[in-house]
Amino acid sequence: MDLCGVLAEKDRLPTRLNLDKRNIDLDSLLCPFCEDSSEDLEHSMIACARVKIMWEKIFLWSNFQMPIEINIHALLSLVSDMSDYKKKMFHPFQLKWFEAVIFTAAWAIWNARNRKIFSGIDHTTEWCFSEVQRHLFCWISSRGKVNLNWDEWVANPFSSCIPNRALC
Numbered sequence: 596m597d598l599c600g601v602l603a604e605k606d607r608l609p610t611r612l613n614l615d616k617r618n619i620d621l622d623s624l625l626c627p628f629c630e631d632s633s634e635d636l637e638h639s640m641i642a643c644a645r646v647k648i649m650w651e652k653i654f655l656w657s658n659f660q661m662p663i664e665i666n667i668h669a670l671l672s673l674v675s676d677m678s679d680y681k682k683k684m685f686h687p688f689q690l691k692w693f694e695a696v697i698f699t700a701a702w703a704i705w706n707a708r709n710r711k712i713f714s715g716i717d718h719t720t721e722w723c724f725s726e727v728q729r730h731l732f733c734w735i736s737s738r739g740k741v742n743l744n745w746d747e748w749v750a751n752p753f754s755s756c757i758p759n760r761a762l763c
């Protein structure tokens with residue numbers, strides 16, 4: 596999941612616009628989701644109306660406030676760029692967890708885009724959102740530091756990761 600973030604930070608994701616810059620012949624430069632705008636990094640990961648809905652769901656679920664003005668670089672470094680004052684409001688595990696949410700969501704968005712282009716499968720935003728919940732549940736559970744309950748996790752992930760629930 597980190598790979599997607601690294602690629603995005605350097606704008607090396609093979610979006611249709613980036614492929615076109617490399618002289619790769621494509622049928623269309625338009626975003627495969629909305630077919631309304633050319634597909635560059637910002638559009639594919641943030642600006643597309645469908646992707647925006649996904650981020651809104653992610654932030655709402657995570658109980659973190661979504662910045663009004665956002666770009667992909669700011670989004671991927673949202674946690675690392677937080678002030679020390681703000682960081683102290685959270686348990687380090689919660690910050691780590693939220694960072695994982697962002698990277699997993701970016702990964703899920705890119706995967707959904709690839710499935711649409713290469714397999715013709717058009718997953719709903721709801722499906723992609725559930726994919727993020729499932730992956731993170733497995734990831735956090737496998738680390739063995741928090742007793743996670745699926746229903747609680749889906750309903751309120753933030754409190755299911757509170758420090759006094761941590762085993763170490």
Ligand SMILES: [Zn+2]
Pocket residue numbers: 626627628629630631632638642643644645
């Ligand atoms: Zn779009």
